[in-house]
Every structure is written in structure tokens, then in C-alpha cells.
Amino acid sequence: MRVRSHRHPGDDRFLRLKMALLRPLDKLPTLDVATILLVGAEEKLLEQLGEAVLREGEGSAKVQVHVAPGLPLPADRECLRPRVDLVVFVLSLHSKHSLRTVEASLPQLDAGFFLGKVCFLASGVGSEQKASIHTDAVARLAATFRSPLLFGDLEVEPSRLSVARRLLRVLQICAGHVPGPVGPEPAVHDEEVRGAGPAGRLTPRPAPSPGRGPPGPFCALVITPIN
Amino acid sequence: MANLPYNSAEGSSDVVPESPSPERSTPTTEQQMSPTCFQTSMVMSSQETSLSPVIPIIQCDRSAWKMRQNESGLGPANLQYGLGDGKEEFNEHAALQQAFNYIRKATKKESTLEKHLQTVEDIAWKSGLGPKDIDTLLEVVLSSPLRAEAVKSRMLKCLIPTTLIPESAVVKAFSKLCTHNYSNSIKIIFFRWLIAMFDFIDHTEEMNSLYGFFFSFLQEESMSCYVCHLLYLLTKRENVKPFRVRRLLDFQSKVGIQPHLQALLSLYKSFCPDLVSISLPQKRKYYFKNTDSIWQTAVYIVKQRNQLPSLPSVELSVGISASQPQKRKWNSSCIIPKPTSSFTGEKKQKGGSTSLDVMFGVRKTFPVEQLHMFSQLLENIQNIQFPSQMCSVLKNSSLLHYLNCVRDETVWLRLYYWMNQVLKEGCTWCKVSNYTTEEEFKSFLDIVGKAQCFLQEGFPSSEVFLYRSLPLWDGTSCRSEYLQLLSWLPLGNFSEIRPLLCDSLAPLFFTSSIFHKCSVLYSLKQLLQNWLLRYAMRANVKTMMSTSSHTTLNVVNSVSELISFVGWLSTNALRLEEHSSFLFHFVLDFFETVSDMYLNYNLPLVVIFPCGVFYPALLTFDSITLNHLCYIMYRYRVNLTAAKENDVIRQERQKFNKTYQKFNEYVTALVDCLWTSTAFEKDHFLYIDPEIMKKTKIKDYKKSLNLTNHPALLVYSIYFLLQGWPGEKELALGTIQEHLEDLVTYRESLSHLDFAQDILHDSDKHL
Numbered sequence: 001m002r003v004r005s006h007r008h009p010g011d012d013r014f015l016r017l018k019m020a021l022l023r024p025l026d027k028l029p030t031l032d033v034a035t036i037l038l039v040g041a042e043e044k045l046l047e048q049l050g051e052a053v054l055r056e057g058e059g060s061a062k063v064q065v066h067v068a069p070g071l072p073l074p075a076d077r078e079c080l081r082p083r084v085d086l087v088v089f090v091l092s093l094h095s096k097h098s099l100r101t102v103e104a105s106l107p108q109l110d111a112g113f114f115l116g117k118v119c120f121l122a123s124g125v126g127s128e129q130k131a132s133i134h135t136d137a138v139a140r141l142a143a144t145f146r147s148p149l150l151f152g153d154l155e156v157e158p159s160r161l162s163v164a165r166r167l168l169r170v171l172q173i174c175a176g177h178v179p180g181p182v183g184p185e186p187a188v189h190d191e192e193v194r195g196a197g198p199a200g201r202l203t204p205r206p207a208p209s210p211g212r213g214p215p216g217p218f219c220a221l222v223i224t225p226i227n
Numbered sequence: 228m229a230n231l232p233y234n235s236a237e238g239s240s241d242v243v244p245e246s247p248s249p250e251r252s253t254p255t256t257e258q259q260m261s262p263t264c265f266q267t268s269m270v271m272s273s274q275e276t277s278l279s280p281v282i283p284i285i286q287c288d289r290s291a292w293k294m295r296q297n298e299s300g301l302g303p304a305n306l307q308y309g310l311g312d313g314k315e316e317f318n319e320h321a322a323l324q325q326a327f328n329y330i331r332k333a334t335k336k337e338s339t340l341e342k343h344l345q346t347v348e349d350i351a352w353k354s355g356l357g358p359k360d361i362d363t364l365l366e367v368v369l370s371s372p373l374r375a376e377a378v379k380s381r382m383l384k385c386l387i388p389t390t391l392i393p394e395s396a397v398v399k400a401f402s403k404l405c406t407h408n409y410s411n412s413i414k415i416i417f418f419r420w421l422i423a424m425f426d427f428i429d430h431t432e433e434m435n436s437l438y439g440f441f442f443s444f445l446q447e448e449s450m451s452c453y454v455c456h457l458l459y460l461l462t463k464r465e466n467v468k469p470f471r472v473r474r475l476l477d478f479q480s481k482v483g484i485q486p487h488l489q490a491l492l493s494l495y496k497s498f499c500p501d502l503v504s505i506s507l508p509q510k511r512k513y514y515f516k517n518t519d520s521i522w523q524t525a526v527y528i529v530k531q532r533n534q535l536p537s538l539p540s541v542e543l544s545v546g547i548s549a550s551q552p553q554k555r556k557w558n559s560s561c562i563i564p565k566p567t568s569s570f571t572g573e574k575k576q577k578g579g580s581t582s583l584d585v586m587f588g589v590r591k592t593f594p595v596e597q598l599h600m601f602s603q604l605l606e607n608i609q610n611i612q613f614p615s616q617m618c619s620v621l622k623n624s625s626l627l628h629y630l631n632c633v634r635d636e637t638v639w640l641r642l643y644y645w646m647n648q649v650l651k652e653g654c655t656w657c658k659v660s661n662y663t664t665e666e667e668f669k670s671f672l673d674i675v676g677k678a679q680c681f682l683q684e685g686f687p688s689s690e691v692f693l694y695r696s697l698p699l700w701d702g703t704s705c706r707s708e709y710l711q712l713l714s715w716l717p718l719g720n721f722s723e724i725r726p727l728l729c730d731s732l733a734p735l736f737f738t739s740s741i742f743h744k745c746s747v748l749y750s751l752k753q754l755l756q757n758w759l760l761r762y763a764m765r766a767n768v769k770t771m772m773s774t775s776s777h778t779t780l781n782v783v784n785s786v787s788e789l790i791s792f793v794g795w796l797s798t799n800a801l802r803l804e805e806h807s808s809f810l811f812h813f814v815l816d817f818f819e820t821v822s823d824m825y826l827n828y829n830l831p832l833v834v835i836f837p838c839g840v841f842y843p844a845l846l847t848f849d850s851i852t853l854n855h856l857c858y859i860m861y862r863y864r865v866n867l868t869a870a871k872e873n874d875v876i877r878q879e880r881q882k883f884n885k886t887y888q889k890f891n892e893y894v895t896a897l898v899d900c901l902w903t904s905t906a907f908e909k910d911h912f913l914y915i916d917p918e919i920m921k922k923t924k925i926k927d928y929k930k931s932l933n934l935t936n937h938p939a940l941l942v943y944s945i946y947f948l949l950q951g952w953p954g955e956k957e958l959a960l961g962t963i964q965e966h967l968e969d970l971v972t973y974r975e976s977l978s979h980l981d982f983a984q985d986i987l988h989d990s991d992k993h994l
Binding site: 170 | 698701740805
């Protein structure tokens with residue numbers, strides 16, 4: 001199954017207005033098919049990761065991988081595109097450009113995606129000399145958008161395979177093939193801790209928040225119905 | 228040898244190109260990593276090949292070949308030297324002696340001198356100089372009346388040993404160097420030679436006693452980097468003195484931060500962290516320029532000759548050191564050597580020094596190398612000193628025992644400092660390092676884990692490492708060893724551990740394979756057990772103290788939060804993995820520990836497991852899971868009844884009411900299901916509207932989950948029928964219940980499920 005990549009059109013503001021926001025539920029799902037969209041500035045990494053995902057996904061449900069250098073996606077192919085189940089933003093810690101691309105693409109995504117269909121992936125955490133982005137910045141970004149952050153070295157083959165496997169697990173949940181985890185965080189006895197919530201450590205919240213803290217990302221995965 | 232075929236005209240040039248060719252300076256360090264990537268040339272005569280038959284002939288590299296040609300005029304493999312016999316060696320020896328005698332008396336440069344010099348060089352490069360010859364040559368060179376430096380430096384450069392260099396020769400030469408007036412270049416060449424050939428010096432104790440003299444050479448700026456390198460190799464723990472540290476720091480402030488000074492300072496710090504209080508940067512890859520190209524090939528040849536491994540083998544090196552103490556290299560961080568005594572008083576106890584010993588009351592120390600058994604430790608416990616390399620303690624169990632009882636804080640400081648460094652530098656996912664592979668780091672983590680297990684206590688360095696590296700972990704590298712570290716987190720406030728567990732571990736947990744999930748659950752179970760043991764030990768010690776109630780409260784809170792966290796993890800994991808029985812095993816293992824918390828560890832706490840674990844376990848297809856569940860319920864019952872008597876629990880009635888209620892719910896469900904077959908009736912847990920049940924067209928569903936018909940226990944029912952009525956062709960499961968008198972045998976056949984029987988009986992009484 002080929003990895004399809006989308007060309008990013010030029011800076012035509014008029015054209016951009018025509019492009020629709022990517023919405024999670026505006027298309028019908030196809031039976032037994034899951035689609036993952038990889039967004040990031042480094043094409044080579046994305047292609048390699050895409051191939052790894054396809055290889056690992058053989059045997060289970062059919063997996064389609066789409067690759068894009070940024071959002072929004074061009075409008076002319078809109079009708080041919082399947083429903084996207086999971087969007088993965090791939091950043092490289094070596095280049096600020098990738099972070100900026102991701103930050104620019106985030107507003108182009110419909111808010112419904114952030115209920116569990118978005119994942120951040122940071123590559124290149126090992127080589128500290130080349131790092132131009134601090135891991136804290138990426139962690140803060142992931143926390144703001146309430147989405148999980150995975151680390152992995154996409155340049156090394158075994159690490160890439162394990163990241164691909166992880167993405168496939170998330171994809172299976174997002175596409176509804178596997179029942180995802182539900183249920184809120186365990187009850188917290190501490191008043192202050194309750195306010196922060198499991199993932200949103202950095203966003204200050206008023207102390208006596210009603211009930212238990214907001215559920216973390218993995219607690220709020222929407223189980224999309226197959227039919 | 229006068230009949231040298233390759234008498235090159237430029238043979239007398241003394242300027243040896245110092246070319247560390249750029250492609251070689253990095254492989255040099257890699258050379259120390261694996262013998263296979265050796266890239267410089269090596270030219271051997273057939274005599275050498277006869278000594279060590281397995282040496283491959285490696286391709287010639289032009290620059291090295293040229294260099295050797297410049298020095299010794301020897302070309303590629305020279306077949307004229309033929310298969311040596313004793314005659315040739317004798318000839319060599321005679322020629323050498325002749326040459327030495329001549330050079331000793333020579334006063335000016337002339338052609339015969341040149342011939343003799345050539346002889347010495349050839350012999351040295353071909354087969355090396357024996358220990359006595361080295362001694363003689365050093366003496367000759369350093370006491371030669373020749374003014375010309377060139378000859379001396381040339382001779383010094385061909386000091387290549389056959390196998391070993393006698394220490395006495397080095398000491399003599401060094402003392403001459405100190406006393407007579409030599410130019411700096413000679414001194415530098417001497418030091419460089421010492422550094423390159425350090426491994427071949429047979430003992431270094433006397434050199435160590437001259438440490439101060441070596442140290443004094445540090446003041447000369449031109450020599451300082453070589454002297455630092457030499458000191459780096461030579462230093463032992465007792466050489467680290469405050470005044471030396473001060474002098475080093477003064478020197479550093481004078482000349483600025485140099486890598487070699489930093490190297491020596493960090494070595495001092497690793498020995499005595501209390502003496503060196505400045506902060507040093509993390510270990511760099513290259514401290515010392517490793518470019519002694521003059522002797523590089525020679526060193527390799529000699530090593531081959533000695534049949535020693537040419538490098539400390541880094542691949543599987545943990546714990547095994549060669550017979551000689553290894554050169555302390557910066558890249559051997561993950562290698563844990565055998566413990567070597569820091570104080571070698573044994574050797575000095577001959578004759579003269581005993582009086583001094585008596586004067587200072589020096590006690591006879593037990594050499595650490597011989598410490599293998601616990602009985603030896605007990606006998607000699609007063610006389611043990613920790614080895615120079617603190618890390619070697621980790622592999623020796625007797626030394627670990629000793630570590631536990633010693634009161635000296637600096638010992639622990641040393642160990643933690645070293646461990647911090649190694650964990651930080653060696654971590655393969657936080658830092659892509661070229662000199663630690665994943666296997667090494669894995670085995671290192673394994674050793675640390677085992678040491679922690681032995682001491683039944685976690686190291687703070689591993690805790691710090693865990694906090695730093697878990698957020699960046701990719702979930703697969705060194706998984707089982709790394710998760711082992713998780714189970715040694717110290718008992719404290721759960722709010723400190725919560726970010727680690729919830730933010731970093733949970734996402735990885737949910738996106739990983741079932742085996743990873745099981746490993747995590749296993750290590751969390753170990754963590755709980757360690758905490759409970761810690762608490763139990765502490766409670767035993769502090770039974771009289773009044774502060775115990777506060778600490779108990781802390782412990783109770785932490786433990787209950789941990790249990791609810793794991794309950795959450797398990798519920799979701801079971802859903803994700805579709806209630807696989809493999810996962811159930813680990814989950815129920817954890818809750819088995821939880822169920823017995825009150826009676827086994829005296830912790831005034833009872834926590835019931837979540838419904839997401841109970842109900843799937845009850846309605847499972849697997850009999851092992853069902854059995855385990857029943858056992859846990861039985862233990863819960865015992866603990867809960869005993870806990871009713873406890874004061875603390877009685878006081879906190881409100882908090883624990885819920886637990887008791889939940890437990891009663893579970894027992895009711897269990898009994899309804901298995902025994903009374905009323906699970907599907909109104910107000911019971913499996914109530915489904917009868918209309919819907921009619922549509923399913925299942926007849927007689929009411930009894931479908933009881934003890935005889937439960938899917939998990941169906942096998943046993945059939946087995947029972949087959950055993951009891953072997954001849955019958957048609958058997959009905961319903962007949963089991965009719966044979967009431969046979970129920971006793973039926974119960975016996977389910978003997979491993981007798982816990983279930985107990986609990987059902989007891990709950991029967993309660994209902």
C-alpha cells in the first residue's frame with residue numbers, strides 16, 4: 001500500500017479560505033480500514049515512518065497512511081480522501097522549523113480531533129548537541145492540547161519500528177477497532193492535586209473544582225461507532 | 228645489521244611526522260572499542276607472524292608505512308629475515324650490546340654511530356628490546372655525553388619492548404631525568420613514551436610512590452598535558468591530597484580550563500568528592516589527545532606478541548578484568564572491574580619498612596581481591612578498606628554487606644557520584660553515545676538492580692536517573708532492567724511520584740504490547756511490596772514513638788493512592804487487551820498482595836479492587852483466573868474480619884465503610900453467580916429484562932453461570948461425569964446436581980478450588 005503524500009499549495013490566502021478544516025466525523029468510515037495522517041516538516045522521516053507503520057500493520061485491519069508537510073490539506077483532493085482517524089504531528093528536536101510548522105498547522109485542525117485523535121511525536125531526543133528545541137517546550141505543547149507525546153528516534157530502525165507499533169495501537173483505538181480505555185482518573189484525596197488533573201499540570205486551575213479533575217487524554221477517547 | 232636492503236637516504240631525519248592523519252584520530256578511539264575496526268597499517272616480518280599465528284595481514288596505509296620507513300628503513304614484509312633460529316637472536320643480542328657500548332662512548336655524530344643507531348632501531352622495531360636492554364638503553368641515552376638532542380630523541384623513540392618494561396628501569400630513568408639537565412623536548416618524549424607504553428610496565432607501585440615528583444612537573448606549561456595524562460593513569464585514591472587539588476585549581480586558574488586538567492580533576496573528584504567541590508562538566512569524549520602515532524603500530528605489535536587482547540574488551544566486559552589492572556580509560560565507564568586493594572601494604576612488608584609500620588600503627592589490611600566469602604568478611608571486618616574503584620563494590624556481595632554497615636558517608640558519596648555519572652552518560656535513549664551500546668547499558672542496569680535487591684534498598688542515583696529518563700523513554704530499550712529500577716523507588720509522598728507515573732508511564736503503558744503491560748504491572752507489584760516491607764520494618768523499630776501515627780498516615784495515603792492508580796491502569800488495560808488471561812494473572816497477583824496487606828504487613832488499610840477487575844474475572848472463560856479471584860476474595864474476607872478489630876480502622880469508619888460495602892456487593896455477586904444461580908433475577912447484578920432474554924432463545928439461562936455450568940468450570944464438570952459414569956453414552960450436566968450424595972466427590976475433584984468452597988460456605992452462613 002503506497003504512502004500518499006500531499007503537496008502543500010502556495011501561500012495563496014484565497015485558496016486557503018477555500019480549504020476546509022479537517023474534521024473528525026464529516027465522512028463515513030470504511031469498514032475495517034484505519035487511516036493515519038502524519039504531519040511534519042521532514043519528509044524523509046515521515047516516509048520512513050509511514051513505511052514502518054504499513055509493515056507493522058500487516059495482518060490486522062487495513063491501514064492507510066497519509067503524509068503531509070503541513071495543514072491545511074489541499075481542497076482539490078478532498079472528496080478522494082478517506083476519513084482520518086488519527087493525526088500525528090512529527091517534530092524533530094533538531095530543527096525549529098519543524099516546531100513552527102506544527103504550530104502553524106494546529107489551528108487548522110478541528111477541535112473535535114483533540115478529544116483523543118491527535119498525537120505528538122518528538123524525534124531525536126538522544127543527540128543533545130544538535131538539539132535546538134528543548135523537550136520542555138514540546139511537553140508544554142502536548143499538555144496544552146491534551147494529547148499524548150511520544151519520544152522515539154526515527155532515524156534508527158528498531159526504534160522506528162517500536163514507535164510504529166505504538167502508533168498502530170493508538171490508531172486501532174481511534175478507529176474504533178479496539179475498545180479504548182474509558183473511565184476517569186482514580187479519585188484523588190488531595191484537594192490541590194485534584195485541580196491540576198493528570199495531564200494538564202501546567203494549566204492552573206481553581207482549587208475547588210467540582211468532581212474529580214478533568215479526565216486525561218486517554219480517558220476521553222471517543223469510541224466512534226462503526227456503523 | 229649492515230646488510231640492510233632498504234637503507235634509505237633520508238633515514239637519518241629525526242623529524243618524525245607527527246601526523247595524526249585525520250581519519251585516524253577518531254578511529255583511534257574506536258580502535259579501543261573493537262579490535263576489528265583497526266585501520267592503521269601494520270607491517271610484520273615473518274618472525275613476528277611465527278610468534279602469533281592468527282594475526283591477519285592488514286593492508287598498508289601509506290602514511291604509516293612512510294613514517295616507519297623514515298625511522299627504521301624497514302620496508303614491507305621482508306622475507307630475507309627468514310625463519311629465525313637461535314643464531315639470529317644471538318647475533319642480534321651481540322649487535323645490540325655492541326651498539327650500546329658504542330653509543331655510550333660516542334661524543335659526536337659520525338657514520339659508525341649512525342650505523343649503530345640504525346641497528347638498534349631495526350632490532351627494536353622488528354622484535355623489540357628485552358627488559359634488560361631497555362634498562363641499558365635508557366641508561367645509555369640519558370647519560371650519553373652527546374650534545375645533540377636528535378640522537379637522544381631518536382633512541383627514546385625506539386624503546387619498544389618485547390613483552391614487558393621493568394619498572395626499575397623506568398624509575399631509574401625518571402630519577403635521572405629529574406636530576407640532570409635535559410631539554411624539555413627530551414622530557415616530553417619520555418613522558419609520551421611512558422603514556423604509550425603504560426600497559427606494559429610490569430608494576431606501578433614504585434612509580435606511584437614517586438607520584439609527587441611526577442606531579443611537580445605539572446607546573447611546566449608545555450608538558451602539562453602529558454603529565455596530566457600520565458597522572459590520570461597513575462593516580463590511586465591515596466594520591467588525592469588537598470594540597471594537590473589546590474595546586475591543580477591554581478594552575479587551572481592560571482592557564483584556563485583545559486581538557487586535561489578537567490580530566491584529572493574529575494578523576495580526583497571521583498575518588499574524593501568531598502575534596503573537590505567545584506562543579507565539573509560532564510564527561511567528554513576526548514580528554515587527551517590520543518595521537519601518539521610514533522608508537523601506535525609498535526604498541527599494537529607488542530600487544531599481539533603478548534597475546535593479550537589489544538583492547539579492554541568493551542562488549543561483554545562487566546566484571547572481568549585482565550590479569551593486569553586495566554588502564555583507566557574514559558570509555559570504560561560501564562565496565563565494573565574487580566575490586567583491587569587501594570593499599571598495597573603487603574608488598575612493602577619486607578625488612579625495612581616494618582618499623583615504620585609499627586610506628587604509625589598501620590594495620591594490616593585484608594586485600595580486597597581475596598574477599599569472596601562471608602566468613603572472610605566476618606573475620607576481617609576491622610581490616611577492610613574499600614577498593615580504589617568504588618564501583619567494583621557493586622558486584623561483590625561481601626563488600627556490599629560491608630557497605631551496609633560502614634558509617635563513613637564519603638563512601639556512599641563516591642558510589643553515588645560515580646553511578647550518577649555512568650547512568651547519565653550511558654543512557655542510550657537520553658543521549659546517543661558512541662561508546663556505550665545498549666547491551667552494555669542493559670547489563671549495567673541489571674547489576675545496579677541486583678545490588679539494590681541485595682541491599683533491599685534503592686540508590687538515590689537510580690531514582691534521580693529514573694525521574695530524568697522516564698519522560699524520554701521510548702518504551703523498548705532495556706525494558707525489563709529499566710523497569711526493575713522502578714520497583715525500588717523509595718516510600719514517600721505519592722504526589723511526588725504521581726507525575727512520573729501518570730504523565731510518563733501511563734501513556735507508554737497504554738500504547739504498548741501486552742508483555743510490556745505485564746512487566747509494568749509486575750514492577751508496580753514489587754514497588755508495593757517494597758513499600759510495605761519498608762513500612763513494616765519501620766513500624767517494628769518505632770513502636771514506642773509518638774510520631775508514628777503521622778508517618779503511618781502518610782504511608783497509608785501513599786499506598787492507597789498507588790493501589791487506586793494501579794486499579795485504574797488494570798481496568799483500562801484489561802479492556803484494551805480484551806481480558807486476556809495472561810494479563811489477568813499479573814493484575815490478580817497485584818491484588819493478591821493488596822488483599823493480604825493488613826495481616827501480613829500490619830498496615831491499617833484495606834483497599835478493595837475495582838469493579839473493572841472483579842466482574843470480568845468472574846465472567847471469564849479461564850478457570851485459573853476464576854480460581855485466583857476466589858482466592859483473593861477469601862483473603863479479603865479474612866483480612867476484613869480481622870481489620871474490624873483494629874482501632875485505627877474503627878476510628879476511620881466512614882472511609883472504610885465503602886470498602887466493606889463493595890466487598891459485600893462482590894460476595895453477593897459471586898454467590899449469586901456460582902452457587903444460588905440467581906444472577907439473572909431482578910435486583911441482582913446480571914439482571915437483564917426477560918423479554919430480551921427470550922429473544923436470545925437461550926433455554927435455561929438462569930443456571931448457566933453456576934458452579935457446574937460456568938464456562939470456566941465446564942471442563943471439570945465433564946471430567947467429573949466421565950469419571951463417575953464411564954460407560955454412559957449420553958450425559959447431562961443437569962444430572963450433576965441431582966446426585967447430591969456425589970457432590971462430596973465432586974468437591975474433592977475440584978480440590979484446588981477449595982478456597983472457593985470455603986468462601987461459598989461462609990457466605991452461605993451470612994446470607
